Structure formats: C-alpha cells, structure tokens
Amino acid sequence: MAAWASLAACVIAVGWLQLVKAGYSGVLPSLLSEQFPVETRAIGVSLSFSTAVSIFGGLAPLVATSLIAATGDSLSPSYYLIFTALLSLVALMAIQRRSRRAHRRASGALRASRVRNTRS
Secondary structure, X not given: OOOOOOHHHHHHHHXXXXXXXXXXXXXHHHHHHOOOOHHHHHHHHHHHHHHHHHHHHHOHHHHHHHHHHHHOOOOHHHHHHHHHHHXXXXXXXXXXXXXXXXXXXXXXXXXXXXXXXXXX
C-alpha cells in the first residue's frame, strides 16, 4: 500500500477493477447457459465452470511460484495471466462463430418454412 498516494486513490482503483469484473461476471452465467441444450444445461454449466476454476484458479499459486522459481523474474506470473486471457479470447471467438452459424441456420429454416407456408 506504500505505492499509493492516498487511501482514496486505492479505493478508486479497487472500485474501478470491481466494475470491470462485474461486467465480466454479469454476462458469464447467460453465456455459459446458452452453450448447452436445456436437457443437459445444469450439469454442463456446473461441470465446465468448476473444471475451469479448478484448473486455472486452483493451480494459479503453484504456477506462479514455479514461474518465479524457474525464471527469477517476479513479473513472470503476469505471463500466465496473459496466456489465460488469450485462451479466453480464443474461446470467445469460437463461441461467437458458433452462435453466428446457429443463427444463420435458424433464420434459413425460418425462411424455408415461410416459403412452404405461402405455397400451401
């Protein structure tokens, strides 16, 4: 805390970081639930979320300590965070591409049913 000029600056910084986290955490449940069909949604969301948290969150202290010991650089855990952020970005791009394809298929099926209904 010695690096902060005042308590107010620290409170503002923590508040800003919480707002950023709220933007991420607020969307996550709906994003995860859209990835699974209704029949398997509960187990799919719970298993995927808890597995990811266990692997990336649970092993983070071990990875950070190992990186510092291996490199001698106290900033090396930030590379782990960058790596996991890039993995998240790749996953979000794959989810976006998948939802676009599903939307196109649904709109194509809707158009086809409208054409069939107008011919009848």
